[in-house]
Amino acid sequence: MSNERNVVVAIFVATVVVWILFDFEFYAFFSTFFNGYPGNYTASLTPPFMATGVAAAFFTIALLVYPVWTKGVRESGVDFK
């Protein structure tokens, strides 16, 4: 149980890192793309929302893939990798 919790916590921490990276990435992209109001104003406010979308996708996929990746071979004899 403790190990499983550690895995989930580790994936969550990685998700936060992904969120921060994409927040900066979207901001860098939008602030060069837009060159006027309201575009540049929108550019500074929307990256957190879009980064949340990417981070949520990362978290879900990582949770889904992790057990397959670690236990798929040993327990069923079928190599899910």
Added chain:
Amino acid sequence: MKDKIRKELIFISAVVAILVGSAILNAALISDISSSVAQENGSIPAGAYVIHVTGSQWVWTFTYPNGTVTHDFLSVPVNTTIALIVNSTDVIHDLYIPQMDIQAYAVPGNNNTVVFRPSGTGSYFFECVEYCGEYHYKMTGTLQVVA
């Protein structure tokens, strides 16, 4: 069982908190840029440079305050509040300027207004994003922002 319900409640309240927070932020954003969201006979800020835009099959026509008329080419001064009054002569068109983040439907008989303020000189792309007939794809043009 008690523990399970507690976890469910924590999860539900976290999701609700995030959704409500997002809704409040989005509502604040939308009300802040309300004049840049196209609306019929919308208010035009004092001192704005007013340009009449007419969409027709298949060309954009721009009429400036001094009477100059251009086709598929819009030239505006930088750091100036620009108000576009968008209209159509035939079918519905839709003026979209991606790098200014504005969009306005051109509807026959309607005056849709949209406000923007370019902050950098250069030439930008605009196009019609409402399918309006055979040569819809030709309804593109250039926005030139000059110093």
